[in-house]
Amino acid sequence: MEKIFVLDTNVLLHDPMALSAFHEHRVVIPMTVLEELDHIKDRRDKDVSREARIAINAIDKILFNASPKAIQEGVPIPNARGGDDVGSLAIFPDQLINHDVPAPYLDGSQQQANDNRIINVALHLQVKSPKAYVCLVTKDINMRLKAKGSGLENVEDYRKDRVLDDIQYMAKGYEHLPGNFWGQVDKVDTLRDGGQTLHVLNRSVLPKVHINEFLYDDSGFAGMVKSVDEDKLELQDLSRDQLMHQRMWGLSPRNFEQAMAFFLISRPHIDMTVLTGPAGSGKTLIALAYGLHAILEEKRFDKMIVARSTPPMAEDIGFLPGTEEEKMAPWLAAFEDNLEVLHGTDESPYSSIEYVKDKANIQFKSLNFMRGRSFNNAYIVIDEAQGLTQFQLKSIITRVGVNSKIVVLGNLAQIDNKYISPLTSGLTYLVEKSKNFEHAGVMHVNGIERSRLAAFAEENL
Known part of the structure; x- marks a missing residue:
């Protein structure tokens, strides 16, 4: 026909x-x-x-x-x-x-x-x-x-951009294995690689896992998939206690999902990290804390680029006074708030924040003005990515240059684009397309740590 x-x-x-x-x-x-x-x-x-x-x-x-x-x-x-x-x-x-x-x-x-x-x-x-x-x-x-x-x-509806039939099947970046995982494994080869303990298993034991995915069971085991092929997979053995005691720029994880996000975002071989989760789960705080740690302590990058798409009522930020960063300030206030969290206990918080912004070379950008640019030696944070199409996200990620890392943040429950749903969001597309790429990592941070009122609102309102 x-x-x-x-x-x-x-x-x-x-x-x-x-x-x-x-x-x-x-x-x-x-x-x-x-x-x-x-x-x-x-x-x-x-x-x-x-x-x-x-x-x-x-x-x-x-x-x-x-x-x-x-x-x-x-x-x-x-x-x-x-x-x-x-x-x-x-x-x-x-x-x-x-x-x-x-x-x-x-x-x-x-x-x-x-x-x-x-x-x-x-x-x-x-x-x-x-x-x-x-x-x-x-x-x-x-x-x-x-x-x-x-x-x-x-x-x-136009369906080519759909990579899933149901949003509940979107990759979370981790899998909980009920019971004792090792009690279900017949054969394993364990070896030491530097300071790491690696377990080599038959692929049939965990046929659906992807690279850089975390696994944990009820008996205390935690691991991360280091490599996957048709026959076998390698798991890096991780200590739950060490994961929970990580610190970046004075920040420690409050739950195990945050701990896995800490570990994932700090891996030097991962060029792109996608953090999803509800409001108040700590996505922005984790991205900011690692950026400051990587730039000011590890000296890995020269600058931090913080960007988000401006809402429809502010399509043209040229009407606002000041520089591009000053024009973007109303929509990037979340990063200012998180800087206050990181430095709120300092003797002079305002001075500390201004010093860090200058020393870390933090630049606030609108996605509308990132076309055609290339960012080298940069740590890039894309906020509120759930409202972007796959085409828009692709055009942004292709801007990432040499020795740079990009972190994409989004909450699929807060889409304000009338033509985008959780199934057709560019964020969902990015998660599913990049989960098998060895230099990308995905983590859904689910625990709401903002306040008990925020947790109630997220779950019940």
């Missing part, structure tokens, strides 16, 4: 390279979508306007040599997988739709939303091609409801 996918504007904004995701099928872009992309490309919101321009360029790359007739009928899309089957891309002139077919059109007048005009394209194609599978693809929930209510048989 021929499959025809009608794309909404928000799909191309969410993933500007979405055209290659439909493989051998026919993709139709209504003229209204091109008009919306044209308006969006000049917006003040740097992220969205940039993605609109990338989407426009991707469309132009496929259609630039085609005739008007070919563009309306369909131009082959190059197959990114290298196979023989190729799809096609067509532009549908929805301004020419009339009532010459018995389709249940929505009101497409100028006073109505562009959504209606895009839905009408799918309704028109459904009547014109009764033997084809015609599907509208949009990330707008209300638009999906309107389309179904209008009689459109097939309406879907």
